[in-house]
Structure formats: structure tokens, C-alpha cells
Amino acid sequence: MNQKIISKVGKKGVIYIPKKIIRSLHINEGDRVLMSIEGNKLVLEFVPNPLSLALRIKKWAKTSVEEFERESEEEQDELYNP
Known part of the structure; x- marks a missing residue:
């Protein structure tokens, strides 16, 4: 996506990301930027x-x-105990 979207700065400097961008990037509450x-x-x-x-x-x-645990143990055993 190569778009430019104007957004407002809210109280305390909060920048709101438009829903269109949130959906296209699959951003969820608590995700990091x-x-x-x-x-x-x-x-x-x-x-x-x-x-x-x-x-x-x-x-x-x-x-x-x-x-998964069994495979992991076998791989570790081969790696550390040749």
C-alpha cells in the first residue's frame, strides 16, 4: 500500500491510525509500532x-x-552427545 492519509493529532499528542490502515496491516490493540x-x-x-x-x-x-518435545530432545542429544 502506497497511500497518503491525513489524520488528526488528538489530546496529549495521540495520533489516530485510520481503520483502513489498521485492517490492511492486521494491527491489533497492544501491538507495537x-x-x-x-x-x-x-x-x-x-x-x-x-x-x-x-x-x-x-x-x-x-x-x-x-x-515436538521428543524431537527436540533427540536433536539436542545428537548435537551435544555425538
């Missing part, structure tokens, strides 16, 4: 939450916690 200043521009970058990102992507494998 990185703010930087480039010249006279304020740049906001969405910082994805790894957990919510993992929940949104398509799953291609199924495993149980027990199976």
Missing part, C-alpha cells in the same frame, strides 16, 4: 508480534507437544 524521524517526517513501522504472526500463517504440519 516503531517510530522514527527522517528529516521532517514521522515514520511509523508496524512491528509484528511473532505469536500472532504464527497464528495467522497457513499451517503445513501438525504435531503434538509431546512429539
Whole structure:
């Protein structure tokens, strides 16, 4: 998305992000944004939450916690006890 949208600054310097942008970036309450200043521009970058990102992507494998733990222990054993 390469759009420019005008937004107002509210009380206490709060900047409201329009719903259109929130929806397109899948931003949820509590998510983080990185703010930087480039010249006279304020740049906001969405910082994805790894957990919510993992929940949104398509799953291609199924495993149980027990199976994951067993595989992890086997890999660690091979790595540390050759």
C-alpha cells in the first residue's frame, strides 16, 4: 500500500491510525509500532508480534507437544552427545 492519509493529532499528542490502515496491516490493540524521524517526517513501522504472526500463517504440519518435545530432545542429544 502506497497511500497518503491525513489524520488528526488528538489530546496529549495521540495520533489516530485510520481503520483502513489498521485492517490492511492486521494491527491489533497492544501491538507495537516503531517510530522514527527522517528529516521532517514521522515514520511509523508496524512491528509484528511473532505469536500472532504464527497464528495467522497457513499451517503445513501438525504435531503434538509431546512429539515436538521428543524431537527436540533427540536433536539436542545428537548435537551435544555425538
